[in-house]
Every structure is written in C-alpha cells, then in structure tokens.
Amino acid sequence: MAADVVEGAPATGENREGETPEPVAPEVEELASVDEVEGVELERTIGLGGGVAIGIGTMIGAGIFVFPGIAAGRAGPAAAASFAIGAVVALLVALPASELATAMPRSGGGYYFISRGLGTLAGAVVGISLWLGLVFASAFYLVGFGSYGAAVLAELGIVLPVSPVTGLGLAFGVVLTAISLGGTENAAALQNAVVGVLLVILALFLSYGGLDALGLLGGEPSTPEVFFRFGYAPVFTTAALVFTSYLGFAQVATVAGEIERPGRNLPIAMVGSVLVVGVLYVVTVFVATSAFGSPRLATFGETAMVEVARELLGTFGAVAILLAGLLATVSSANASILSSSRAIFALARDALLPRRAGVVNLRYGTPHVALAMAGVPVLLLVAVGQVEVLAEVASFLHLVMYGLICVALIVLRRDPPAWYDPDFRMPGYPVVPVLGAVASFGLILFMQPLSQAVGVALMVAAAGWYAYYARDVRLGGAL
C-alpha cells in the first residue's frame, strides 16, 4: 500500500484553494439512526424499504423498459444469458461493496471506499468517474424516457415531422433538474410507491407472459428459436452493454450516510435489489423473445416491451407498459441525478473539488452547484442521443469503480487498519472479490471501441484534474 497511509489518521493536505478535507463521524454504530460530528447530529432517515427502492428504482428503468429489444437484436434469445451474466457480476461486486459500505457508511459510496482503501489518486479518479458515470446513466435513462414519450404520442396518433425522442428527453431533463433545485420532501416516498406499483405490474405481466411462453395457457408454445443464434461472443458484448441495468445497487451506497441501521440495511438493500432485478430481467427477455422472436423484437428498439405487452394483453397491456416505462425511466434518471450530486458533494468535502461545488443554498436547501454540475452535462449528452454509447460509457465508468471496490476490499482485508470493522463480512473471501474484479475489468473489454475510448479519456482527465488541483490531499487509510 501507499506510504502515505496512516491508520486512523484524519485526512490531510490542501488543494489549490487551500481547502482541507472535512472531518467525518469517527464511528458509526451498526444500528445507528444518527451520526454525531463535533456536537452536531446528522439524522439517518432512509429505512430498508427506502434503500431497496433506490436500488430497484434506479435499475428497473433500463433493464426492462429500454434494453430487451436492443439486446435481443444483438444476442438473440441468449440476451437472457447476457442479463444473467450481468447479474452475476453485479452480485460479485455487491457483496464486497456491502462489506465496505458497512465499514464506511458515508455519502459517496464507491468513491469513499476506494479513496480510503487505495489512496487519493485512485479515489479522485473513481469519484470523478462516478459523478460522470451517473451523468451518462441519467442521460441514457432520459433518452429511454424520450422513446416512451414518443411511443405515447404515436399511440395517440400524433405525428410529428421530427422524432420527438431527444426533445422529450431534454424537456424532462430540465424539469427533473428544476424540481431537484427547488427541493422536495416527499419525492422519495412517491418513488417508493412507484417502485411498488412497477413491481406489481411487472410481476403480473411476466407471470402471464411466462406461462404463455411455456404454452401453459392453451396456446401453442412459442416457436423454439436457437438460443445462441448469433454465437457466444455477442452474449458477452451484450452483457457489457446491458450492464447499465445493474448500476443501481451502488447508488444505495452513495446515500449510505443517510441509511438507518446501516450494518443491517445496506447489505440487504444492495444484494436484495440486484437479486430482484436480475430475476425480473432474465424473465423479461425470455418472455419478450418468446413472444416475437429476436429479429422482430429488435426492430421495435427501445420500446419493444410495449409491443410485447400488446401482443400478449392487447391495448390495455400496451398502455400499462407505456405508463410503467415512463415512470421507470423517470425514476431511474432522477435517482441518478441525485446520486451524482451526492458524489460531487463527497469530492468537495474531501477537497478534491472546490468546496463551493458542494455548497447548499439557504432558500431551497439544495446543493444547486452540484445539481447543476450533474444536470447540465446530462442535457448535453441527451442531445447527443446515442443510447448504446451512453449506456456503455456509464457502465465503463462504473465497472472500473466496481473492479477497484473489489481490489480495495482485498487490500483492506489483507492488512486491516485499526478502524476497519465492517458489521457485515462477506462470504467467499478471497475468491468472490477476485472474481468480481476480474469480471468487472473483463466486461469492459467487450465494449465498443468508441465507448472504451471515451471512458479512458474521462479517467485520464480525472487523474489530470487531481494532479493539477489536489495533489497534496491525503485521504488513504483515513476514516
């Protein structure tokens, strides 16, 4: 490990503007509902349900409502295997991430673990990647939203001279950012309810579709299609693409500082949400490819699920899935913008970004600078509108973080500093984190060259920023 690591010492050093890292609560009890820092208490208010809803709410928008058509076009029915691979990789990372999150339940999630476990350079690169990764993810979800919005217009018989996808995505991006800037108090409760409704709709729809696909509802079992119709390689490249559907569990960790009883709730929320969405995704693709066969499914693009629902349940099904798709993509985009702003705050608190990036305005109580730093680039990317590139770059930046989370876990387990006392110790050490790291980095290799290039460029830029702005800041090993 780096020589600058001092066990339990507070973070030190100054950035270019002479700001130093802020102290954080020294210890967090397993069942804590409040943190105390220098006489000020910070209430933890997100319960288990809220944590699970953040995880599922962030993920479900992409995997079910955007990807099935695209993925089936690439991998055929074996797209189900791609989603399964994604779920396995996500689980391999969710376990180490859970352990680290219970050892360090703070805002910033993966950034926090890596900056403390592997030192400041790695931390800075990951932190900035997390911010930008979430920006790419939000843009991707908003384009998905635009597609659903466009499908609604089409359903209503409104024909526009230009495709309304980008315009709708942009408009809603502006709305979401504006709402965030104004501050909300009950949006999370609303989001929990939305996630519940989505799960019910999907459970009903998928049970029906699943039974139908197996021929149990009296009809002909669907035509068996060759499972690996495009061979094995596309299964992996598709897994790399659809991995964006699994980014949400790490969002739970970015709000770890606000979760009640973190020792218990964080692992359950992270691992549980991956398991739930993983099963839903695999079943969804199975149902979708059974209903249509992958070549036709692919022609439906982002809103393929609407056509699947129409085929199975008629117009009612199509409308239900349209609404569900709108809700799901909005909730994903919203959760990602918020997590992105949390990541910026974590960086600003540690003096890796200017302190004013994390400042909160008194009138609305919201971090307007951080929200703008998340919202504005999101809009730029929505305007670009390349769904697959947006998704892959988001996945790229997250996968690097996931790989490093696994490495950080191994480093911390091999030579644990005095403060390292996780409430949840993952099973399967060291095999699982090693596999997790290999799988995370490995998945990156299956991406399109353009996505890889953009990802690498962003990371190099992040490292450059660190070297320029905050070279003297030391976070490694500090709690």
Next chain:
Amino acid sequence: MLLPVRVLEGEGVSTGMVALLADAEVVLAGYHVVPEQTAPAQARLSFEERAAGKLDEIEASLAEAGAVVERTLVFTHDAEQTIQRLAAEEDCAAVAYVNPAVACDRVLVVLHGDEDVERIAGLTAGLVAGRGVDVGVLAVTEPGGTVGSGGGPELIQRAVAALEAGGVERSRIHEMGMATDAPVRDITLVADDFDATVLGERAPTLRGLLFGEFDKRVIAESLGPVVVVRREAEPADGEP
C-alpha cells in the same frame, strides 16, 4: 422538556414561551430539515455556523429566565423522526412546540380521556406552580369517543387534584367541559383565549394515520405554543 426549534427558518422562541419554560429542564433541539436532494452532512457544512449562532441566542434567553438548558443541533430529512428520537433518547416527558406567545399568564390543559391525566396535570403544575398563572382544565367529550370511566367531570376532578398536589392554587384553576364532534377546531378555539396549551399524546389510531395525528393537528391549528405530554414508553418496547 424537549424544545425543537426549526432554527434556520426564522423560528424563534417567543417571550411567552420562554416564560412558560422558565422552571423546566429544557433540551433545546435546533434542527434543520434538508430536502432529499441534500445530504444532511452537506447542509451541515453550509449552515452549521449560522444555526449554532441562532441556537446560542435562544439558549441564552432560556437560561436567563431560569431554565436548565441542554442543547443539540440536528440536520435531518425528517423532523418528526428526529423529534421522537431525541425525546426518547433524552427521556423527555413532553415536547414543547414553538408558536408565538407574548406572555404566559393563562395555560390550557386539554383532557380527552385517552391519556394519563395525573401525568399531564403534574407536568403542567411543574411548569406553572407559584408563578401566578391561571390554568384552564378542559375536558373534551366526543360522541362515540373514548372518555375516561367517569366521563368529563371525573377527569377534571383528577386533574384538579393533581394540579393542587403540584402546588397550583385552587383559585387559579378553572374548570371547563365541552362536547364536540370537531375536537381539533373547538379545542383551538378555546385555546385562542390562552397563552399556551398542554395536551396528552394519543395512542396512534387508524384515523390518525389517515388524517394526521390528533396532537399534530392541534399544533398546526393553534396560534400559541403547544406542549405535548408523551405517553409513557411501553416496557415491552425493546428500544435501548
């Protein structure tokens, strides 16, 4: 006595409120509710100094009046969770909700039969005894509501006895009774003639879940400060 104050939103502790709490042990809890977009830790970085300054002023005025003050500052997403946690943690018998009041000469005690009359009256006596404060005891009966075994008059009797035992002169205690099917509205109408209101926390009901707890609605409608006497924690609660 827990005294939660939304410290950054111009909420202050009025002179009447300071007078009411002059003989109490007060846990002064300055809190700031941050929206979901903001991490509490983030709000702390921006607002701690300002909030602490405001809290200093309130603490000084309470201490000057004679109250024993302990203080804390909390950043939270959920005020109610914070208030309940602090009240339990600090073992506070009651929570005083801030509302403006110029003086503290007349205090209303509201009884509706569901609560521990002796506890409420005893706590009130602790606040006002020997200070020349008039106490109105109001027994509220609702058609179909839960009223103590002996009805309104019995509740009043018990409250008067407890107040006297706590050192409040009999001549300063005024008995009132009221039958109503709109208790929140009618209680606050009566309370408008008083400087502060004391009432007991009700057991949670389905109706409370749907329309807001009774005490919260009284607080929202009242012009003056409201002291809510907490129900005694059930022993089987299991919380540390």
